Amino acid sequence: MANQCSALNPDCIAKKRTPCPALEHSKNCWEYDWVPLIKGLPSEEQGKWKLYLVEHCPRCPAFCPEMKSLLARIQADV
Ligand code: SF4
Numbered sequence: 038m039a040n041q042c043s044a045l046n047p048d049c050i051a052k053k054r055t056p057c058p059a060l061e062h063s064k065n066c067w068e069y070d071w072v073p074l075i076k077g078l079p080s081e082e083q084g085k086w087k088l089y090l091v092e093h094c095p096r097c098p099a100f101c102p103e104m105k106s107l108l109a110r111i112q113a114d115v
Contacts, residue, residue: 040060040063040064040065041065041099042059042065042066042067042099043060045097045098045099046097046098046099049066049093049097049099050089050093051066051089051090058071058074059071065099066094066099066104067099067101067103067104067107068103070107071086071090071107071111072110072111072114072115075087075111075115076114076115083115087111087112087115090108090111091108091111091112094108095108
């Protein structure tokens with residue numbers, strides 16, 4: 038079920054800001070471990086990604102329990 042999120046939310050900003058890392062790995066956003074990626078960014082970029090994911094994902098048609106867990110990890114670990 039690769040790239041299902043892309044079909045559910047063709048306007049995902051994550052695909053516009055940078056090439057989406059999940060899509061680059063043929064994964065849905067909730068299947069990709071965003072924590073190491075975000076941790077490796079400069080602090081300003083970390084904040085932008087966290088803000089985007091936390092504000093937009095819960096309202097997205099692709100949001101699911103797995104993505105909710107991922108957001109909790111991002112907020113706790115980054
Ligand atoms: S859940 Fe978040 S990252 Fe995934 S498609 Fe929706 S807005 Fe994009």
